[in-house]
Amino acid sequence: MEPLERLELVIKKYAEKNITIAVAESCTGGYVSHMITNISGASNIFERGIVSYGNQAKVDLLNVDEMILEKNGAVSKEVALQMGEGVRAISKPCTIGIGITGIAGPTGGTPEKPVGLVYISFSTSQKTAVKKYVFKTNRLDFKKKVLEEVLQMLEEYVS
Amino acid sequence: MEPLERLELVIKKYAEKNITIAVAESCTGGYVSHMITNISGASNIFERGIVSYGNQAKVDLLNVDEMILEKNGAVSKEVALQMGEGVRAISKPCTIGIGITGIAGPTGGTPEKPVGLVYISFSTSQKTAVKKYVFKTNRLDFKKKVLEEVLQMLEEYVS
Numbered sequence: 001m002e003p004l005e006r007l008e009l010v011i012k013k014y015a016e017k018n019i020t021i022a023v024a025e026s027c028t029g030g031y032v033s034h035m036i037t038n039i040s041g042a043s044n045i046f047e048r049g050i051v052s053y054g055n056q057a058k059v060d061l062l063n064v065d066e067m068i069l070e071k072n073g074a075v076s077k078e079v080a081l082q083m084g085e086g087v088r089a090i091s092k093p094c095t096i097g098i099g100i101t102g103i104a105g106p107t108g109g110t111p112e113k114p115v116g117l118v119y120i121s122f123s124t125s126q127k128t129a130v131k132k133y134v135f136k137t138n139r140l141d142f143k144k145k146v147l148e149e150v151l152q153m154l155e156e157y158v159s
Numbered sequence: 160m161e162p163l164e165r166l167e168l169v170i171k172k173y174a175e176k177n178i179t180i181a182v183a184e185s186c187t188g189g190y191v192s193h194m195i196t197n198i199s200g201a202s203n204i205f206e207r208g209i210v211s212y213g214n215q216a217k218v219d220l221l222n223v224d225e226m227i228l229e230k231n232g233a234v235s236k237e238v239a240l241q242m243g244e245g246v247r248a249i250s251k252p253c254t255i256g257i258g259i260t261g262i263a264g265p266t267g268g269t270p271e272k273p274v275g276l277v278y279i280s281f282s283t284s285q286k287t288a289v290k291k292y293v294f295k296t297n298r299l300d301f302k303k304k305v306l307e308e309v310l311q312m313l314e315e316y317v318s
Binding site for chain 2: 037042043
């Protein structure tokens with residue numbers, strides 16, 4: 001199935017179960033929110049998204065800890081975790097917070113943190129899980145790959 | 160020129176002049192931020208975006224006045240103005256705040272506020288201008304039309 005069809009199904013299922021989501025995106029720059037809101041009826045499950053492209057935005061809007069940011073870098077498991085938890089906390093009521101931080105490239109990579117590296121968190125009131133991926137491709141395909149992983153997490157949550 | 164080429168030029172010009180922008184989107188749902196961040200180097204001019212899809216997000220994140228929201232409705236000149244001013248105020252330093260509120264459809268229209276209606280604000284420390292449009296089309300093309308108007312405003316500002 002295409003991402004849009006999968007999203008349509010997810011939104012329908014989530015609406016039926018009164019599950020709501022909020023998204024905090026860095027490297028995907030609004031793409032995940034954009035794709036969700038391409039579906040009519042998205043407003044039943046999606047109330048807000050934060051495009052925290054810079055570090056100050058992560059601190060100001062999502063309450064990411066500045067010390068954690070400095071110690072681990074913006075592209076880290078720890079920051080992804082706080083982004084997911086943060087966006088869920090500021091969006092009430094909100095069942096799931098999704099946090100995405102990575103390096104879309106083509107610049108900005110280092111040997112330890114290469115271009116394509118991305119952490120995605122999935123936060124509920126029970127727990128916050130973070131997964132790590134490396135997608136070596138162009139900026140737009142990078143965003144698409146991240147969306148596919150987010151979709152899989154959303155599908156698994158209601159499967 | 161295609162939107163991506165125009166965006167590339169705008170980002171280059173803005174970076175040279177140290178002009179920064181922040182975006183608050185409702186009906187476009189993250190599309191404008193997504194398109195800006197498709198350009199490598201976007202981080203020089205774009206630090207954050209807010210997808211304030213619901214009313215509470217507009218109040219919580221952009222300091223839109225609840226009384227103004229209630230009196231005029233979310234899709235109004237007044238709310239667009241406050242969204243542009245609000246996102247500029249919470250993003251420092253930020254030269255330009257863009258606020259977008261409208262009805263992408265297919266549902267949600269009324270005789271006074273039809274599907275396709277959208278207000279776009281362009282806010283600087285000097286003034287905030289709001290323009291009104293009606294784009295009767297599908298959800299994705301609606302977003303594209305809005306982006307074109309935003310692009311034109313951004314181009315005019317440095318022309």
